[in-house]
Amino acid sequence: MRDALGSVQSVLVLGGGSDIGRAVARALVGRRARTVVLAGRHPEEMEAAARELRDAGATKVEVLPFDALDPASHEPFVEDVFDRFGDLDLVLVAFGVLGDQAVAETDPAAALEVARTNYIGAVSVTIPIAGRLKAQGHGTIVALSSVAGERARRSNFVYGSSKAGMDAFFCGLGDSLVGTGVQVMVVRPGFVRTKMTEGRPAAPLSTTPEAVADAIVRGLERGRETVWVPGSMRWVMSVVRHLPRPVFRRIPL
Secondary structure (H helix, E strand, O other): OOOOOOOOOEEEEEOOOOHHHHHHHHHHHOOOOOEEEEEEOOHHHHHHHHHHHHHHOOOEEEEEEOOOOOHHHHHHHHHHHHHHHOOOOEEEEOOOOOOOHHHHOOOHHHHHHHHHHHHHHHHHHHHHHHHHHHHHOOEEEEEEOOHHHOOOOOOOHHHHHHHHHHHHHHHHHHHHOOOOOEEEEEEEEOOEOOOOOOOOOOOOOOEOHHHHHHHHHHHHHHOOOEEEEOOOHHHHHHHHHOOOHHHHHHOOO
């Protein structure tokens, strides 16, 4: 359960090796979270993050293997985590891949890997998570979406379409959970300077993992259902979303 001040006490980070996942975990530990489970495809690469969280004040930090591309393992994984750690206040869905658009346009396997990771993997693991949170009667799911899902651009429509599906799933899930004590917050950052985007030219209004983490913490404190990072992206994407297609095609995006 959250403490008397409403702070998150326990958190599961799916994508615990990601820059944003680590930044959110640090921010939550700085606000009195004491149990953190970092889960990802390469547990050995998350050990440094686990030590950092322990040094920051977390009393229980564990690293577990989790593979978004292995849906058959998701329900047993969720059952094991909840059985071992008890009630969880927050689950952060922070895994995802950007992929290579040029390759994905001609290689069905490459395109499918993006879709399976970002959309199918998220759906597969979140359904049992939502069930366990409903059973405990409280908790928040924070889903890391993207402004790319607001309108698929020709330069990254494979990634954008996977995030569009993921975004729609979590919005609908949030609506379905009203009255259960479980909430869903969808986070839509713009370009984030992380290892996933390393080597790519930064887009206007680009941001950092730490800024995304701060926005998530503020969103949790205010009970928000949707968070944009930076906040001005809400208005930018409102315009982009409503541009006529012939006009949208002429914009170098």
